[in-house]
Amino acid sequence: MLVTVTWSEVQGDDDPQWANNCGLYAYLTPDWQEILYIGKVDGCTVRRRWNAPDKTAFWRDLERKRQIFKHILIFGEIELDVTDVFTPRLTRQKIADIESLLIHEVQPWGNVAAKSSRISRTGMIVTCAGTWPLEERIYLDFG
Secondary structure, three states, X not given: OEEEEEEEEOOOOOOHHHHOOEXXXXXXXXXXXXXXXXXXXXXXXXXXXXXXXXXXXXXXXXXXXXXXXOOEEEEEEEEEOOOOOOOOOOOHHHHHHHHHHHHHHHOOOOOOXXXXXXXXXXXXXXXXEEOOOOOOOEEEOOO
């Protein structure tokens, strides 16, 4: 399965990307040098995940443990290779698999799940395009 995730910065409170409800998001340090957290939206909005009760400990720890009081938010729009008959549509499970692969490979500070072990989707290749802050842009799932 070939996947492209095109990342773009969410700028300001009125950016329409806050309303996206299908894709990935990431929190970065203000200098764009580190990905702090990678998450997914698959039915709720980016804004709702940003304000979610389960993020309270993350925001608290980010300030207390890392002394980070501002962050950059980027959104990743997911596109599947439409020529592959085995991956014709984006499902919740595929979004979760893509998120899991990126967390496992990038090892963001704020993510706990999928850092050490994960269920893989053997053969998945994820390319991060757009404003992806890391030099590495292609992630392979070998299972």
